[in-house]
Every structure is written in structure tokens, then in C-alpha cells.
């Protein structure tokens with residue numbers, strides 16, 4: 001792990017023994033600025049100073065964790081929260097939902113007993129964020145239409161690739177190509193600053209074409225190096241209504257000598273219903289050309305079985321909302337399970353997105369998921385780094 005600025009952690013737990021264990025474990029991980037408080041009301045006072053993380057016990061006498069959260073809602077600088085709980089399931093789920101509805105940043109929960117591994121995972125997540133401010137900037141920085149148009153022309157598009165691996169043996173099967181954007185000052189930003197603006201201003205298509213071109217070119221380079229993986233690219237529904245999309249894609253395959261079946265095109269489920277006839281025609285043509293088609297963020301829209309049956313999808317990507325933490329959220333788990341079953345029944349590859357810890361991974365495997373993607377496996381990375389990652393895994 002690279003050097004990062006020291007983290008300040010606040011622990012609020014009525015059990016002094018628990019506090020001292022957590023403090024020791026954090027100290028051993030190189031975090032010396034740990035303050036623990038066994039009295040929740042005194043803990044509230046401490047929120048006046050700035051913290052990088054709050055570890056909060058839900059079950060405390062007097063002021064409990066939920067009450068603590070409601071009081072914390074009025075604090076101007078709310079640290080990200082991780083819950084401790086001896087409780088299973090629903091109570092943690094409710095606490096997380098409540099915290100999110102109060103605009104708090106919930107990193108997750110740790111079931112007691114608290115172990116070094118569980119804490120280490122949280123701390124790593126926190127450090128990653130600190131090192132990748134782009135992820136936090138997304139909500140604030142939005143490029144203008146002019147900046148986006150200029151950037152497409154001037155090579156601002158730089159794709160990152162996130163591994164998608166076999167759930168059984170963790171072999172690399174493919175990557176999802178994700179937009180990164182190099183600003184004129186050299187800094188990188190993520191898709192949040194660009195895609196919504198491009199979509200709402202009718203300039204998503206030229207952006208998508210550049211994304212496709214760049215990803216297909218990369219696929220050609222990998223094939224030349226004998227790295228045989230599939231490359232997935234995200235399409236907007238708007239792209240599917242463009243009459244020349246199929247011929248443009250055809251041209252790119254020809255230019256870079258890449259076969260269609262090494263490319264997967266992803267379309268978000270919630271957008272499918274927008275222009276059903278045109279979208280269906282377009283997807284069918286792409287499928288006939290040999291592209292694989294993936295229904296993305298599955299579970300967030302309301303596709304009926306009938307609709308699904310009509311679309312020629314080959315892969316179903318279950319949205320992270322039903323994957324990450326689903327082991328302790330019965331409703332999420334039920335949707336996860338039925339999505340996997342649906343994919344199997346329709347001969348589609350079931351992919352779980354948002355696998356962020358070992359519990360998510362084990363659940364995905366136990367539910368019969370074919371492929372998994374998520375931070376627990378690997379984050380999106382530049383092409384060269386992906387090659388190193390691939391080779392490092394004994395391929």
C-alpha cells in the first residue's frame with residue numbers, strides 16, 4: 001500500500017473491551033489517530049472535529065446507534081460510517097438505508113466479533129477513495145457540451161478496463177471497458193462528469209463511437225498478444241436509434257480485424273422500454289452480426305419476462321444493488337437468486353456486478369453465478385496494468 005495521509009478514526013461502542021481491541025487493530029494497521037468513546041452522547045460531541053471514518057455500534061444502551069445517526073444528520077461534516085453489530089440482517093439493512101436517506105456515506109457493516117480482516121477491508125476501501133479523488137469528484141464536476149465535443153476530437157477518451165472473471169476459478173474471461181477522460185491539464189475524471197451531459201444534450205453517439213473505436217482497437221492489440229478475453233462496451237439507448245450504428249461498428253471490426261463475437265455490447269435494462277421497436281430491431285441486427293449482447297444493471301428496471309424473451313440478450317448483469325451486501329439483506333438476495341435463475345432458464349450468462357467482499361463472492365458462487373465483477377476482484381485499470389494483472393495470475 002502506498003503512503004497516504006494519516007486517517008483519523010472515531011469509534012463509538014459502549015463496550016470498552018471492543019473499543020480497545022478495535023483501537024489496537026487499527027494501530028497495528030498504521031492508523032495511530034484513533035479515538036474511542038463508550039458513551040454515545042459524548043461521541044456526538046466529538047463529531048465537531050473532522051474524522052475520516054466513524055465506526056459505530058448499533059446496539060448501545062441509552063443512545064443507540066440509530067438515534068446517534070439521526071443526531072449526526074445535523075452535523076456539517078459527516079464522516080463515512082461503518083456499523084458494528086451483533087444483529088443479523090434486517091436491522092443492519094434498515095440502518096444502512098436510514099443513513100443513506102440522511103445523506104450519509106455508508107461503507108458497510110461489520111458483524112461482531114470484529115476481526116482484523118474485516119477492519120482491514122474497510123480501511124483499504126477508505127484509502128482507495130483517498131487516492132482516487134476522481135471518484136468523489138464525479139458528483140461535483142460536470143463538463144460542458146463544448147468541452148466534451150472538443151475532448152472527443154482531441155483524444156480525451158482513455159478507456160479503463162475492469163476484469164470479469166469466472167466465479168468458479170477466477171480466470172479472466174473478459175473486461176468491461178469504462179470511460180475515463182483526460183482533461184487538458186492532464187488530470188483524469190470519471191464518466192459521471194461526462195455521460196449524463198452527453199446523453200441529455202444529444203452528443204452521446206459521437207462519444208460512444210469513440211469509446212467503441214478505442215475499445216475495439218485495444219481488443220486487437222490484446223488478440224495480437226494472445227490475450228483472449230472479451231471486451232464489453234456500454235451503449236446508450238440513444239445509440240441504438242442511430243441508423244448507421246451497425247455499419248459504423250462493422251467498419252471498426254474490419255479496420256482492426258476483430259471478430260464480432262469478441263465484443264459484448266451492454267445496454268441498461270431501465271432504458272430498454274424507451275423506444276422498444278427501434279431498439280429491438282437494432283439489437284437484433286447487432287446479434288445477427290455476431291456481437292454478444294448484455295442486459296446491464298438488471299433488476300433496476302421492470303422488464304417483464306415477455307420483454308426479456310423478445311430481446312436477443314446473451315448475458316444478464318445483475319445490478320450491484322442486489323449483489324453487494326446481499327448476504328445480509330433477504331430481499332436483495334431473493335432478487336439476486338431469481339435473476340440468476342432467470343438467466344439460466346433463458347440460456348444467458350449470469351454476471352454479478354459489485355462483488356466487493358468475500359461474502360459477496362461466496363454468495364455469488366452459491367447462487368450459481370457464472371461470472372463476477374467488482375472491487376473485490378479488481379478495479380478498473382489502464383490497458384497496460386490489465387495486462388500485468390492478467391499475466392500475474394499465471395496465464
Ligand SMILES: [Mg+2]
Pocket residue numbers: 176234266296
Ligand atoms: Mg456496464
